[in-house]
Amino acid sequence: MFQILKARQAIDFMRWSKFAFVFSGLMIAASLFTISTKWFNWGLDFTGGTLIEVSFEQPANLPVLREALAKDGFADATVQNFGSAHDVMVRMRPREGTKGEVVGNQVLESLKKGSGDQVELKRIEFVGPNVGGELAEAGGLAILISLLCILMYVSMRFEWRLSAGAVLALAHDVTITLGVFSFLQIEIDLTIVAALLTVVGYSLNDTIVVFDRIRENFRKIRNSEPWEVMNHSITQTLSRTLITSGTTLFVVIALFTQGGANIHGFALALLLGITVGTYSSIYVASALALKLGLTREHLMPVQIEKEGADQDTMMP
Incomplete structure (x- = not known):
C-alpha cells in the first residue's frame, strides 16, 4: 500500500462505493431494527x-x-x-x-x-429517579446541540453536497455504534454519552481533512473525472488517516483490554466509533457527495467582476 502511495497512483476507492452503500444500508437497518425491538440497557445514571x-x-x-x-x-x-x-x-x-x-x-x-x-x-x-431523568434529558440535549452546531459549521465551510455527506456520515457512525450497544445490551451511562460525543468530533475531523483535499484537487486537476479526483484526494490523505486512526486505536484497545470494567463501555464506544468513522469518511461522506452530483464547477470560487471592467473592454 505504501509503495502505491509513493508512486502517486490513486487507489480506486470509488470502484467499491456501490457495495459500500449496500453494506452501510444493511448495517443501519439492522441497528435501527435492534434499537426498536431491544431498546437500550440504561444505566443507573439515567434510570435512578x-x-x-x-x-x-x-x-x-x-x-x-x-x-x-x-x-x-x-x-x-x-x-x-x-x-x-x-x-x-x-x-x-x-x-x-x-x-x-x-x-x-x-x-x-x-x-x-x-x-x-x-x-x-x-x-x-x-x-434518585428525578436526577436520572434530568441526566438523560441533558445527555440527549448535548448530542443534539453538538450535531446542530456541526451542521451549521459544515454548511458554512463546504458546498452543500459535501455538507450533506459529512452530516449523514456522522449519523451513520452514531447509529451503528448505538445499534451494537443495543444488540449486546451493554449498559449505557454518562461515560457512553461522552464517548459518542468524542466519536462525533473525531469522525468530523477526519472527514474535513479529506474534504479539504477534495476541494483543493477539484480546483487543481482540470482534466479528470470527479471520481478520479475523489480517488486522488482520498489516496493522498490515506497515510495521514491510517497513522492517526492506528495510533488512536492502539490506546483505545489498551483501555478496552486493560482498563477494567469501569471504562469498558467507554472504550468499546470509542473502538467502534473510530473504526466506523474512518470507513465512513471515505465510503459514506465522500462517495455520497459524488452520488449527489458533485462537479468541479460546484467548488470553484465565485469570481467577482471589478468595477469598471465593462468600460475598460469598450475602450479602443
Whole structure:
C-alpha cells in the first residue's frame, strides 16, 4: 500500500462505493431494527436506583445470590460479576418510600445470609429517579446541540453536497455504534454519552481533512473525472488517516483490554466509533457527495467582476 502511495497512483476507492452503500444500508437497518425491538440497557445514571459493589472471599455463586435476594423482596435486582469471579455488582430500580441507605443495608445483609461468606462492601451509589431523568434529558440535549452546531459549521465551510455527506456520515457512525450497544445490551451511562460525543468530533475531523483535499484537487486537476479526483484526494490523505486512526486505536484497545470494567463501555464506544468513522469518511461522506452530483464547477470560487471592467473592454 505504501509503495502505491509513493508512486502517486490513486487507489480506486470509488470502484467499491456501490457495495459500500449496500453494506452501510444493511448495517443501519439492522441497528435501527435492534434499537426498536431491544431498546437500550440504561444505566443507573439515567434510570435512578441503587448500585452496590461487593467482594467475596470465595468465587460468588450468582444463582444462589439471586435466589437469596428474591426471598428478601429484591426479585428485580440485577446481579452480575464485576471484574472478577469474587466481585459482584447489584443494581436495583428506585423504591418509593424507602431511602437508598436502608435498601443498601438490606441487600448487603441478604447477600451475607445467602452466600454464607464474608462480604466486603466496595461501593454503594444512590441516584434518585428525578436526577436520572434530568441526566438523560441533558445527555440527549448535548448530542443534539453538538450535531446542530456541526451542521451549521459544515454548511458554512463546504458546498452543500459535501455538507450533506459529512452530516449523514456522522449519523451513520452514531447509529451503528448505538445499534451494537443495543444488540449486546451493554449498559449505557454518562461515560457512553461522552464517548459518542468524542466519536462525533473525531469522525468530523477526519472527514474535513479529506474534504479539504477534495476541494483543493477539484480546483487543481482540470482534466479528470470527479471520481478520479475523489480517488486522488482520498489516496493522498490515506497515510495521514491510517497513522492517526492506528495510533488512536492502539490506546483505545489498551483501555478496552486493560482498563477494567469501569471504562469498558467507554472504550468499546470509542473502538467502534473510530473504526466506523474512518470507513465512513471515505465510503459514506465522500462517495455520497459524488452520488449527489458533485462537479468541479460546484467548488470553484465565485469570481467577482471589478468595477469598471465593462468600460475598460469598450475602450479602443
